[in-house]
Amino acid sequence: MAIILALTAAASVLASLLLVPRTRPPDPVPGRAVPPLAGFAAVTALFYLNQVLFTVYVARVHGGDPSFVARYLPSGWFALADLDGLARHVPAPGLLAPTVLRVQAFLELPLVLLAYATVVRWLDDGLYRRLFATPVVWAASASWTLTFCLIEAELRNPWTDDDIAIRIVSGVVTPLLLNRMARRGGPSPASASVAGLLLFTAATWALGQLVLTLYDTALIYNLGHLGGRLPGALAAVAVLAVVLPLRRRVRAPADGDAGPGRAALALVAGGLGQGLALFFVPALSVRYGVRFGAAPYLVMVAILLATAAVATLRASPGRFPTARTAAGALAGAAAAYAAVRLVTDPYYEAGLLRGLAAGFAVLVAVAGVRTPRRRAAARRRSSPTGGA
Known part of the structure; x- marks a missing residue:
């Protein structure tokens, strides 16, 4: 399994390096855009409905x-809720047999891709269309579906063959729907500012917290x-309810607002x-590969990060703001380390999410901070007389 998963990850990295840099976002088509967050919420509701059934x-x-299925799967699954009162009133319960693993097999791919x-x-939004309204989403769906199928084969049980077939169907249907959604994208709130990036x-x-909750309570029953x-x-829902409206009020930095802070934020x-x-x-292949021997997958991540850094530097106009971004990166790394070490988590993804969020927030704050001299210069540029 480890070798096959490593080959899948390596092929996926190669496909990404060959395909992504050559892809450009198509122009959005007319029509009402459906944000992926709405799709994520709908799939989440279906997951919990399936759990109840x-x-x-x-x-x-x-x-x-639940031992009829639990004996085939790792420990930590099937902590059921007490719904006996509801169960007594449900007719023909035998018809609910597809709720055992099969519904999850179809819904898992759209859930993670929508997230x-x-x-x-x-x-x-341009990056969203570049990835999801182009063949890139098909490459991702193929890689993620193959990874899911490999895990299904590793956890072989009486439902495995059906689940693999269902996952393949989902691997075709999901990118079709996402491609259609992404082609109807529209302007998204500005992120290349301190406020925008912090929000x-x-x-x-918050979305990561919801995904982790969903994983523990629904994906593993x-x-x-x-x-x-x-x-x-x-x-997490409260954070989203506050943050998302605020993001729509954030304005992009003015064209005349140049300086190391803006250049550093653009680079970030x-x-x-x-x-x-x-x-x-x-x-996904890297995520699951960590459980089968981390070293090869960390090398792949390092290759991707190095390629991303080179591509970003080549696309960045003007001089690279070395001191500011270096200070932000060091402070962010320290904050990330402290955030990860602060709490022991049942899932390593929880600590990783917290560390990345804390580290990135500190990086943004340090990279985008304005000195008093820069703030005064910006006020003079924005005044009607131009500071004259």
Whole structure:
């Protein structure tokens, strides 16, 4: 499994390096745009509906004992909620048998692709169309579907063959829908400012928290954990409810507002965009590959990051603001390390999310800070007399 997964990741990295730099975003087509966040919310609702129906099925058909499926899967799955009261009123519970693994097999790919699309569109709508309205999304779907199928084969059980077939169907249907959604993209709020990037960071952290909650309570059938996870999930929803409207009020920096701060922020935003673009296709194979021996996958990530850095520097006008961005990178790395070490997490992704959010926020704050002299110069440029 480790060798096959490593080959999948390597092929995905190669496809990303060959395909992504040559791809340009198409012009948006007329029509009402459906934001990927709305699609993510819809798929999330379907996941929880399936969890409720699965719990009813187990209660009525298997006497509340999930061992008929749990014995084939790792420990930590199938902490069921108590829905006996509801289960008694559901007719023909045997018809709910497809809730066992099969629904998850179809919904998992659109869930993770929509989450990725949401983050990308928050950063840059042009980048969103470049990745999701072009063949790049098909390459990502192929890589992610193959990775999911490899994991299915590793956890072989009586449902495996059906699940692999369902995942292949999802791997065709999902990019078709995402491609159609992305072609109807529209302007997104400006991110290349201190406020814009900090709000983007907060929104991305909140979405990541929701994904982690969904993973624990729905993807591995632990609806019984929802009560403990609910406060954190509600806090993340509250953050999104505050941050997303604020992002729409953030204005892009004025053309005359030049200086090291703006150049550094443009470099940070451009580098993040390049990183998200190059990491898109191999993301899932690298994520699962970490569990099968981290070293080769870390090398692949380093290659992608180095390529993203070179591409960003080549595309950046003017002089590279070395001191400012270097100071921000060092401060961000220290903040990320402290954030990861601060708490012991049940899933390593939770610490990684917290560290990345804290590190990026500090990087943005340091890179974009204005000295008093720069602020005074900016005020003179924006005054009606131009400071004369």
